[in-house]
Every structure is written in structure tokens, then in C-alpha cells.
Amino acid sequence: MLEITDLVHSYGTHRVLDGVSIRAAEGELVCVVGPSGCGKSTLLRSVAGLIRPTGGRVLIGGRPVDRIPDNLAVVFQDYSRSLYPWMTAANNVALPLRRRGQDRRRRREAAMAALDQVGLADAAEKYPWEMSGGMQQRVSIARALAYRPSLLLMDEPFGSVDAQTREDLEDLVLRVCAHHGMTTLLITHDIDESVYVGDRVIVLTRSPARVAADLPVDLGESRDQIATRQLDAFVRLRAEVGRLVRGGSPTSTVLEKH
Amino acid sequence: MNVIRAVGRLWLVPVTLVAWEIATRAAEQPFFPPPSATLARMGEMWLSGPPAHLLLTEQAMDDFGPSLARLFAGWTLAAVLGVVAGIAIGCSPRLSGYLDPLIHLGRAVPPPLLVPFFLALLKLSTPAQLTTIVFGIIWPILLNTIDGTRTVDRQHLETARIFGFSTAQRLTRVIVPAAMPKIFAGLRLALSLALILLIIAEILAGSGGLGYRLLSAQRSYLYPDMWGCLVVLGLLGYLLNSAFLLLERRVLAWHRNARQTT
Amino acid sequence: MEHARVLRGAAGVAGFLAAAEIVGATGLIDDRFLPRMSTILRGAAELLVDQEFLADARASLAAWGLGLLLTVAVAVPAGLALGALPPVERAVRPLIEFLRPIPSVAIVPLAILLFSDNLHLRVAVVVYAASWPIVINTIYALRDVDPLAKETLRSFGFGPVSVLLRVALPSAAPFIATGIRVAAGTAIILVISAELLAGGAEGVGIYITEAASGNRMDLMLGAALWAGLFGVLSNTALVAVERRLFRWHDVRTGAAR
Numbered sequence: 072m073l074e075i076t077d078l079v080h081s082y083g084t085h086r087v088l089d090g091v092s093i094r095a096a097e098g099e100l101v102c103v104v105g106p107s108g109c110g111k112s113t114l115l116r117s118v119a120g121l122i123r124p125t126g127g128r129v130l131i132g133g134r135p136v137d138r139i140p141d142n143l144a145v146v147f148q149d150y151s152r153s154l155y156p157w158m159t160a161a162n163n164v165a166l167p168l169r170r171r172g173q174d175r176r177r178r179r180e181a182a183m184a185a186l187d188q189v190g191l192a193d194a195a196e197k198y199p200w201e202m203s204g205g206m207q208q209r210v211s212i213a214r215a216l217a218y219r220p221s222l223l224l225m226d227e228p229f230g231s232v233d234a235q236t237r238e239d240l241e242d243l244v245l246r247v248c249a250h251h252g253m254t255t256l257l258i259t260h261d262i263d264e265s266v267y268v269g270d271r272v273i274v275l276t277r278s279p280a281r282v283a284a285d286l287p288v289d290l291g292e293s294r295d296q297i298a299t300r301q302l303d304a305f306v307r308l309r310a311e312v313g314r315l316v317r318g319g320s321p322t323s324t325v326l327e328k329h
Numbered sequence: 330m331n332v333i334r335a336v337g338r339l340w341l342v343p344v345t346l347v348a349w350e351i352a353t354r355a356a357e358q359p360f361f362p363p364p365s366a367t368l369a370r371m372g373e374m375w376l377s378g379p380p381a382h383l384l385l386t387e388q389a390m391d392d393f394g395p396s397l398a399r400l401f402a403g404w405t406l407a408a409v410l411g412v413v414a415g416i417a418i419g420c421s422p423r424l425s426g427y428l429d430p431l432i433h434l435g436r437a438v439p440p441p442l443l444v445p446f447f448l449a450l451l452k453l454s455t456p457a458q459l460t461t462i463v464f465g466i467i468w469p470i471l472l473n474t475i476d477g478t479r480t481v482d483r484q485h486l487e488t489a490r491i492f493g494f495s496t497a498q499r500l501t502r503v504i505v506p507a508a509m510p511k512i513f514a515g516l517r518l519a520l521s522l523a524l525i526l527l528i529i530a531e532i533l534a535g536s537g538g539l540g541y542r543l544l545s546a547q548r549s550y551l552y553p554d555m556w557g558c559l560v561v562l563g564l565l566g567y568l569l570n571s572a573f574l575l576l577e578r579r580v581l582a583w584h585r586n587a588r589q590t591t
Numbered sequence: 592m593e594h595a596r597v598l599r600g601a602a603g604v605a606g607f608l609a610a611a612e613i614v615g616a617t618g619l620i621d622d623r624f625l626p627r628m629s630t631i632l633r634g635a636a637e638l639l640v641d642q643e644f645l646a647d648a649r650a651s652l653a654a655w656g657l658g659l660l661l662t663v664a665v666a667v668p669a670g671l672a673l674g675a676l677p678p679v680e681r682a683v684r685p686l687i688e689f690l691r692p693i694p695s696v697a698i699v700p701l702a703i704l705l706f707s708d709n710l711h712l713r714v715a716v717v718v719y720a721a722s723w724p725i726v727i728n729t730i731y732a733l734r735d736v737d738p739l740a741k742e743t744l745r746s747f748g749f750g751p752v753s754v755l756l757r758v759a760l761p762s763a764a765p766f767i768a769t770g771i772r773v774a775a776g777t778a779i780i781l782v783i784s785a786e787l788l789a790g791g792a793e794g795v796g797i798y799i800t801e802a803a804s805g806n807r808m809d810l811m812l813g814a815a816l817w818a819g820l821f822g823v824l825s826n827t828a829l830v831a832v833e834r835r836l837f838r839w840h841d842v843r844t845g846a847a848r
Contacts, residue, residue: 149484157583166498339685435819441787442783558697
């Protein structure tokens with residue numbers, strides 16, 4: 072579904088991405104984790120077609136990304152700057168659907184259904200500034216869902232909310248991505264989160280970013296905020312990812328399983 | 330409760346009026362008629378008409394009608410031109426690069442200086458007055474619109490690109506609403522500026538209107554009339570500004586609230 | 592970047608001048624009414640050696656400078672007093688709110704009655720009109736001073752006057768400076784307006800009136816061009832002074848943005 076091959080990007084003489092290759096199969100949720108400032112956002116922006124990378128190739132569904140693909144949605148970290156404060160939640164969700172050629176009534180229905188999925192059916196007529204941060208990020212997710220993309224990109228989607236909300240949103244994303252069978256690339260600096268949410272975790276090295284490891288997550292389909300985090304497999308994997316993020320090399324125990 | 334608070338806030342106004350009344354009566358200076366005389370004259374001039382016309386006299390119609398018409402016509406024209414041009418220039422860094430020095434020069438030319446020129450060019454007083462107003466007030470509208478359009482949040486624009494908004498959608502749903510607070514600030518500034526230019530245009534290129542009345546009152550030694558014009562102009566300025574603020578608050582409710590929460 | 596910006600601006604000006612000249616050359620507009628661009632520019636150049644214009648410009652400049660100085664001398668202390676004494680400010684506020692919307696040029700007829708000397712008249716009108724932005728900016732600036740900074744000083748035993756001088760004044764200064772810059776622009780308009788309305792012997796406004804009666808469009812537009820250039824230069828100079836004096840302020844607000 073998503074094939075990133077040898078992606079290279081430099082800002083002037085400063086190289087941020089140094090040959091990153093990532094693959095994601097249909098319906099897979101891949102987490103990309105790495106130290107702050109390692110070029111994760113640049114990676115996401117290249118995949119989204121917002122910037123043209125210096126080198127390498129990005130294929131979505133076999134088609135190269137040379138401009139912004141029409142089957143892709145992004146959830147940004149900063150919901151307050153991504154939602155339009157002059158529109159209600161429902162209008163924020165419905166607006167992009169014009170591109171799908173739907174009439175006003177269909178757009179409205181789709182928006183309401185998406186808001187319902189994220190548990191905000193009652194807040195459709197509210198403005199973003201009347202909502203908490205967590206609610207705004209739910210609207211942002213609903214907007215992506217209603218758009219029915221084949222690839223969903225999430226850039227630190229839970230980075231600006233409190234811990235409790237964060238757990239709720241993680242479970243929400245797990246649920247809706249599984250439900251829609253959406254291929255998802257989630258970028259985070261949070262090690263726990265990458266292991267908890269991902270089907271696979273890709274660890275990037277410090278800038279310039281390269282892929283340090285590509286780890287499968289064997290935690291099963293259904294996950295629970297408390298039980299899953301107590302599993303031995305979770306604890307081991309988290310420690311491994313943590314070591315890699317800090318610059319360590321892959322240990323044999325994890326690789327053997329591969 | 331509200332009344333008490335209003336009295337507490339406004340007490341200096343009656344005190345000043347009474348002091349002014351006493352001082353002007355004592356001084357007996359013709360240039361400074363007592364406020365009571367000014368007020369009486371204002372009533373006589375403008376508010377002694379038939380009830381069917383809301384008490385407005387014919388003179389009130391002659392003074393206010395043309396002035397208000399010019400004010401709004403000039404302001405509306407400048408608003409349309411300034412906002413449209415401002416959005417176009419703001420959307421194109423290249424265009425704004427070419428036009429920047431010309432805009433700054435245009436803004437810096439004192440508009441009254443051009444009244445004789447407009448009058449000589451256009452021959453008729455009303456077109457000359459309108460041109461003066463439009464030329465004088467378009468700059469704050471233009472500059473604020475350019476600024477507002479140029480400083481739309483990058484993520485707002487990227488979101489629009491990601492979801493494939495058409496050019497028209499991007500303009501009407503993202504750029505214009507985002508620039509609206511700055512545009513409104515420019516429009517409000519332009520409104521008070523329009524009143525100033527209206528007066529100077531009516532005095533210099535006069536044929537009726539409040540500015541013309543003001544000057545002719547001064548020239549005919551009708552000092553209470555002159556003061557009446559000053560009072561009414563102050564009231565007009567205050568009302569226009571308040572009305573516009575009210576509109577701004579309604580249209581930009583999202584902006585005020587969004588700012589409070591962040 | 593800066594280089595490209597200047598180049599582009601210059602190209603824009605050149606393009607405008609050329610376009611205006613070409614339109615003039617086609618004869619679409621009768622050049623007795625709207626002179627050709629080259630004629631206007633020649634007129635503007637002529638003005639530089641025209642003793643009469645130079646004397647008028649000096650006279651307007653003197654009225655502007657004197658008026659602005661006096662405005663600062665009156666408005667800054669008034670703003671500081673009102674900003675430092677909230678009860679007084681609350682009492683005076685309704686008066687300000689009524690006086691400020693009176694369009695400033697409307698008081699010129701009144702000033703004509705009161706001042707027989709034309710310089711005094713122009714200075715008085717400037718002081719009245721240009722004081723508002725400074726007074727208002729000063730009041731707001733003092734109100735916005737970080738209370739923590741004031742309390743810090745107070746906790747070290749400083750009296751209210753030294754708090755005003757050491758904390759309030761420096762942190763309000765950039766806003767006062769902005770008020771003065773706005774006032775400088777207002778003052779130009781008022782000097783010209785007073786000259787146009789009140790007549791008199793000298794001033795750019797007088798020069799324009801005379802050029803109008805002689806139907807010298809080129810000289811009128813030339814004088815307007817110089818007035819505009821003067822406005823741009825004085826504004827640029829004041830911005831530069833502000834930047835130099837208040838570098839710390841730029842850094843602070845820049846970071847907050």
C-alpha cells in the first residue's frame with residue numbers, strides 16, 4: 072500500500088532524511104518513533120506531498136506521490152491550527168467532502184456519522200473554541216474518517232492533550248482504523264504509545280534520520296490500556312525501542328523472533 | 330444598579346458641561362457660546378421639523394443627507410476596492426513585491442493635498458469629494474487586507490491542500506475568514522478617516538453637507554451653529570464607530586472566543 | 592532575499608511610471624487636465640530649485656516639527672498621569688470618548704477664530720489632533736505593564752514613583768513610541784489641511800492652492816509626490832529609531848508570536 076524507498080531530504084546543506092525506507096501493507100498501522108527533531112515531520116510531509124523530497128521515492132497504492140494525493144488524510148498535532156475556528160465541528164468535517172462530489176445532504180450525513188464514531192454526535196454545532204483539546208482532536212480525526220482515505224497520516228496526534236485524554240484517543244484510533252481497515256502511518260516521539268498502538272514500530276536514528284530497526288508488535292489485535300501494558304512482550308518491546316531511540320543497536324533476542 | 334454605575338462613570342460630563350456653561354456666560358466671548366445656546370440652536374436647526382419626519386427639519390435633510398450618502402458611498406467603494414485588491418496582492422508575494430513601494434508612497438501622500446487636484450481634474454464637487462475619500466481611506470483597508478491574507482496560519486493552508494480544496498474554496502472558506510479580523514480593523518480605521526476626509530472635502534469642494542455648513546456658519550459669525558456642527562460630528566463619529574464595533578463583534582465572534590481560549 | 596525585494600520594488604515603480612507615460616502618450620487623456628508622467632516628474636524636479644516652493648516647504652516643516660514636539664511634551668505626561676492614576680482615567684474617559692471621534696479637521700474653523708498667527712494656528716491644530724494616539728497608547732501601555740514586575744520592585748521597598756520610572760515607563764516606552772509615529776503622520780495631514788482651509792502666506796498647502804489657480808497640474812502632483820516621499824522617509828526614520836531603542840521589545844514580542 073505504502074512504499075517509501077531511500078527517501079532523502081535536505082534543507083540547504085542540512086540533511087534531515089538519509090535514505091529512509093518504510094513499507095506498510097494494506098490495513099496496517101505503522102508507528103514511526105524517533106528522538107525529537109530527527110526529521111519525523113519531514114518524513115510525513117514528504118509522504119503527504121506537502122514538500123518535494125530531495126531524493127528517493129514514495130508510492131501510495133503503486134502510484135508515485137508527485138503532488139498531494141486525493142486518497143490521503145492527515146491529522147496534525149496542533150488541532151487548534153488545523154481546524155477552522157470560524158466553522159462548526161460539522162462544517163469542519165463536511166467541507167473536504169465536496170471534493171468527493173457529494174451534495175450538501177450527503178456531506179452532512181457523512182459528517183454526522185463520522186462525529187458519531189468519535190463520540191461527538193452532540194457537539195456537531197459547536198465551534199472548535201467551545202471544545203476541550205481532546206474534543207477538538209476527535210473532530211480532526213472525524214474529519215479524516217469522513218474523507219475515507221486509503222492512507223491516514225498522523226503527526227504526533229496526541230502530543231497536545233493530557234494523559235487521560237491521550238489514552239482515550241489511542242483506543243479511539245485503534246478502533247476506527249481497524250473498523251475501516253485503513254492503512255495508517257502514525258508519527259510519535261512517545262515510545263509507549265508507538266508500541267501500544269502499532270502493528271509495527273519503525274525506529275529512526277538521530278538526525279540525519281535512518282531506519283534503525285523495524286520491529287513487529289506481537290500483542291494481538293485487541294489491546295487494553297492496563298492489561299496490555301503489563302504483558303511481558305509489551306515491557307520487553309518497550310525497553311528495546313527505548314534503547315534504540317537512545318542510539319543503541321538492535322539486540323539479538325528481538326531479531327531472532329523475526 | 331446599572332444607572333448608578335453609569336452615573337458613577339459619567340459624572341465628569343455634567344460637571345464639565347455646567348462649568349463650561351458658567352465660564353462661557355461669565356466670559357461673554359462670542360466665539361464660545363454657552364452649551365445651552367448651542368444645544369438650543371441645534372434643536373432649532375435640525376430637530377424642529379414636523380413629527381412625520383421624526384422632527385427632522387429640511388435643513389437637517391440638507392446637511393446630513395448628502396454627507397452621510399458621500400460617507401457611505403466613499404467608504405463602500407474603498408472597502409470593495411481595497412479588500413479585493415488586498416486579497417489579490419496578499420495571495421501573491423511576487424505582486425506585493427512589485428507594488429510595495431507604490432503602496433507605501435500612496436499611503437504617505439496627505440489626502441487633503443490632492444483635493445484641489447481632484448477638483449481641477451473632475452470639475453464636479455461630488456466626484457471630487459468621493460475620490461478624495463476613496464483615495465484617503467483605501468490604504469489602511471488595503472494594507473490590513475494584505476497583511477491578513479499573507480499571515481494566514483500555515484497549517485490552515487496545508488489542511489486545505491491535504492483535503493484538496495479548490496481555489497475558490499480555499500479563498501472563501503480559509504483565506505478570507507482567516508484574514509477577516511485584520512480586514513475589519515482596517516475598515517473601522519477607514520470609517521473614522523472617512524469622516525475626516527468628508528469634512529475637509531466638503532469644506533474645500535463644498536456644495537452642501539455638514540462640512541459646508543460648518544464653514545459657512547463660521548464665516549457668517551453664527552458661532553452656536555458652528556459649535557452645533559462640532560457636537561453633531563462628534564456624535565456621528567461615536568455612533569459610526571459603535572455601530573461598526575457591534576457588527577464586528579457579531580461577525581467575528583469566533584475570533585474573540587478563539588483568542589480567549591488559547 | 593532583501594536584494595530581490597528592492598529590485599522587485601524598483602521594477603514595480605519603473606513599470607508604473609512607464610505605463611502612466613504610455614497611457615499619456617496615446618493621447619487618451621487630455622494632457623491639459625492630467626499631465627504626462629514625464630511632465631509631472633519634470634515639475635517635481637523643478638520644485639527642488641523653486642525658491643517659493645522651498646520656502647513653503649520649510650514653513651510647513653517648521654509647523655510640523657514644532658507641533659509634534661509640543662504634542663509629545665503635552666501628550667506623554669498627560670498619558671502617563673492618566674495611566675498611572677486609574678480613578679482619574681475612569682472619570683476622564685467619557686470626555687475622551689466624546690472628543691476623540693470629532694473629526695480633527697473640523698476644529699480648524701474654530702482655530703481660525705482663535706489664532707491670528709498662522710504658525711500658532713497650525714501648531715494648535717496639530718497638538719489637538721496628534722495628541723490622541725499618544726495619550727491613548729500611553730494609557731494602554733501603562734495598564735498592560737506586567738504586574739509581577741511592579742510587585743517585584745515594590746517588594747524590595749521601592750516607592751510608587753520609582754516603580755513608575757523604573758518599570759512602567761521602560762516597558763511602556765515602545766508603545767508610546769508607536770503612538771508618536773502615528774501622531775507624526777496625523778500631524779502632516781493636519782498641517783496641510785489647516786493651510787488649505789485657513790489660507791495664509793506660506794506652506795505647501797498654500798503653494799498647491801496657487802498652483803491650482805494657475806492650473807499647473809504638474810506642480811500640484813509634483814508637490815504631492817514630495818509630500819508623500821517626506822511621509823515615507825519620516826516614517827521609515829521613526830521605525831528605525833524605534834528598532835534601535837527597543838531591540839529588547841522586538842525580541843520579546845517576536846518570541847511570543
